[in-house]
Amino acid sequence: MASEKTKRKHSICMVSDFFYPNMGGVEGHIFQLSQCLLERGHKVVVITHMYNQRNGVRFMTNGLKVYYIPVVPFYNQCILPTILTTLPIIRDILIREQITLVHGHSAFSALAEETLYHAKLLGIKIVYTDHSLFGFADLSSILTNKLLECGMSISDHVICVSNTCRENTFLRANIQDPRKISVIPNAVDSSIFTPDPDAAPKDRIVIVVVSRLVYRKGTDLLVGIIPEICKKYSEVDFLIAGNGPKMVLIEEAKERHKLHDRITLLGSIPNQNVRNCLVKGHIFLNTSLTEAFCIAILEAASCGLQVVSTKVGGIPEILPDSMITLCTPSIPDLIQKVEISIQRIKSGDRIKSLEMHNEIKNMYNWRDVAKRTERVYDMVADSKSENSLIEAILKFRRCGYIGFFVITFVFLANFFLLMIVEYFNPRDKIDLAPDVSNYGRRKSKTHNLD
Amino acid sequence: MGKIDVKPSVNRQNSWTKKLYIKQSYDDNYVDEKTFLELKRINVNARLYTYWEAVLYSGLIVQQLSTVIIFVLIYVYLRSDLIKIENLVLFFVVPLVGIGYLSKVIVLKHKCSQIQSDLGNIIKFVLFTYGISPIVNSLTESISSDTIHALTTFMLIFNILFYDYDSSEATIASKTFSFNAALFACVCLASRFEKSSFHTFILLILAFVLFALFPEYRRYSEEHYPHSIPIFTITCFFICLIMMINLKLWLYIFYLCLVCFIISFVCPLILIKLQSKKKTIHGPWDEALIQT
The missing domain is CATH 3.40.50.2000 (Glycogen Phosphorylase B;)
Known part of the structure; x- marks a missing residue:
């Protein structure tokens, strides 16, 4: 002192x-x-x-x-x-x-x-x-x-x-x-964003999206991949938190492909609930088209989720390749990378969430x-x-x-x-x-x- | 995988890496000469024009400008009784529409049913316009002519400014807005004929022909037959010039200089001179385009 x-x-x-x-x-x-x-x-x-x-x-x-x-x-x-x-x-x-x-x-x-x-x-x-x-x-x-x-x-x-x-x-x-x-x-405040492996369902795979639903955040890409992934994998669900003008697109896709029980739209959620929403999933998906840093990715990784993200702006700098899967902003590549993550979760070949949390804690703190x-x-x-x-x-x-x-x-x-x-x-x-x-x-x- | 293969939390190597998750032994404001701005790109999609290309495409502006002037001149001549309305219909409107439509039928190889439905549409449209022309005729009775002329001027300027010249993604261009501006100008002018609503009717029809059908016709043929651009330009320009003969001399010379010279030859020259300074900056910070 x-x-x-x-x-x-x-x-x-x-x-x-x-x-x-x-x-x-x-x-x-x-x-x-x-x-x-x-x-x-x-x-x-x-x-x-x-x-x-x-x-x-x-x-x-x-x-x-x-x-x-x-x-x-x-x-x-x-x-x-x-x-x-x-x-x-x-x-x-x-x-x-x-x-x-x-x-x-x-x-x-x-x-x-x-x-x-x-x-x-x-x-x-x-x-x-x-x-x-x-x-x-x-x-x-x-x-x-x-x-x-x-x-x-x-x-x-x-x-x-x-x-x-x-x-x-x-x-x-x-x-x-x-x-x-x-x-x-x-x-990222790692004391708030802690993993909770019991919160996520065991028999299903949940993909979480937390972002405003606007063009810059790539909602158009998201709408493109949801039906494809749902069609291919019957055990995959989507949990989407956030609001915005493009929410209509997701609701349309939900209606058209009859995915009412597969997609949960939470709307905008208060900040203190973000962690509880994140831990309900296995994979965090970020489809932004431009991003200087993207705290949301850190928060998800700190909660021990697999992160799949578009390779734009400053995103390639923030996490080592072992903790994030990067892809080009196109629908086929996104689907491919999400599939890899799904396979990894199925086979259990993934970093333990607690390990990830500790790693993030060492990398970033306020x-x-x-x-x-x-x-x-x-x-x-x-x-x-x-x-x-x-x-x-x-x-x-x-x-x-x-x-x-x-x-x-x-x-x-x-x-x-x-x-x-x-x-x-x-x-x-x-x-x-x-x-x-x-x-x-x-x-x-x-x-x-x- | 299954294990985290991160380098030790303090990077002992001397080289700086562009990663935020590694605590490096460099200052936060360290600038790595090798990687700083290495992803910056200049003039990625920039298109450079040649002089004659620019001259050719500047013709599109001349065409629209001439169309607008022709329209105004017809109004002026009708007002001052320099041309008879019957002559205008017989020798200008009907042949223009007829030739235009015939060439369309021949080029696009329309079926009989298509022609029938087109004719039906034309008749509906003409009757409707004929029906509303008495209303339009007395629409602006209480408004002074000066106001109407000022409004018309502004609206026609808007038409030229916002006209969608090359159907590209230019932000300012809007087909709808420019057409509506022209139509507004036309209603303003058409309502000044106190004598007969037939004049109003013909002017309305003429506005539709010149501002709605003619641009589409031009756009189609210019897209499919690029050689037609100079033909249209020269035709429009000379019709306009001939119609101006009755006007004052200085207007005549002004138009000749403005249109023929500045727009078609001087402006492209300025463009060519300036385009060497063209510099667009691209890099990882750009908003990504969704690849399809």
Whole structure:
């Protein structure tokens, strides 16, 4: 514990449009990372926009303080990007909580992007995590990439969840030095995702699918293989959890091929039930068409399931070949690989689920992620970068002529707004919030830090 | 199988691998020169055009533009009584439809029953249009002519912008939208004939012929006989040019320069100059296409 005392303590502010009560990869990542950073003695607050009635300050596990700022979501759970309007409240929070480091999450989050500009003006260091892959071809990606490029040019360090994601972000955001990007994978909470060999039926083989039923997650592929597999193997059932616009396709297939007793559609299930759903099966099937990391695969493997997945994005990086079966995104290949897995289960020639669980536990855990993220924080905090308006504007130069002009204009307008806010609500008039995080933990020294 | 053959949890070898499950003795921001961006591909499906190819296909735009102008000119001439409505029907609409349909019958080798059902459809359609033309005729009585002309202009511009020129997956193109825009413009114009609803009726029929049947006819023949593209282009262009003779000289020259020169010769030149800068980036991050 002696070395823990001398370690640097950061005041970190996580910002993203996506947070609890929403559920998904980014949301889980922010929550778990925050918890582990709190555990390591840092101060963490989270800023997100309001969710229906959930507005104001809330406290979550271990005193994680969450600001639900009163801005309504506009499109796809994101706020309307205006940059200027969020300045007063974000500035207030950043000063009140004595934040030394802002950590934005997800390239799609408008709130995170806006907070970057505010933090830059307030002289706070910036780290950004990109969770997703994005193409280059269509109009929306050109626009998003330009915005990302502007945001990335002022952030001190970027974190990506896989090597593929890093290459993508490197090209997308036109970052000059790839060493500015670190790869820190996601992890899985192995204490929740434990195997339970008795939960799965002994005489049947159940294939589990847990994903949103949308085009990007490959529901069209899923619909293609279900009837074929059901026809060939009378002992195979499907268990599908998740909801989405493509659910109709599966229901149609169910009707057409009279598979009512073979396919169970659970609809969308709450996060805490995912594990109980996973352990009911033998094989986990992922048919995504694009994926930066795919936590769902880790969760399934941690529960000891055989994993069959399409070979896209960052998926080939996350598990050794002995634990995952990869295939091309085509119906014949998927069927073939699923058949191999079925044969393997029948013959009993498979890794024991407990063995798999322990292996995953060694490979991925959130504490390790937090430790590596902390290293990034230390590096950023140590870097002596000159922090002035001119320097920030000079950094925008590589966003192209139009991008430079627009973003500089917005940035300067933001600066003048900051002056106005500073005049009406001076910095020294803002109450400083006491640090209540880790309150329970500090009291009870017996808490096991693992 | 049956055992997990993972390498030891700390990789003692010096080489970095692109795997996330191995704890490696490298920094998180280590960049491996060998593997970084090795899967990046540039211009995988990019198609490069030659100059004359581009000129040839720019003819499709000239065709549609000319069609729109011909339609507007017919309206203008009808309004100012420069052409008689009987002459228009006898020497333009009926021969156009007749020749078009005859060639279709010959090329596709239609059976008698097919022709019968086609004729039935035509009669139904003509009678229906004839029935509603009095309603259309008085539809916009209370609206000023300026508004109507402005609306028509916008709608015809939309028709040209959204027209599905090469039936490819271009995101902006929409057959339905462009046809509806043209029809809207036609209803606007047709409702300006206070004198007789017969004029309205003929203009509606003409709009269907020019904006619904003619494009399909062109598309079919251009797909099956690529040599017909320049024929259609030149025909449309010259009909349009001849019809413009009665107009002011500067309009005439403007059209000649705009259509004949800029669209057909200058724009392809710009395309050829710019396409060397074409750079599409592909890699493992792209959304996979479902292989069939």
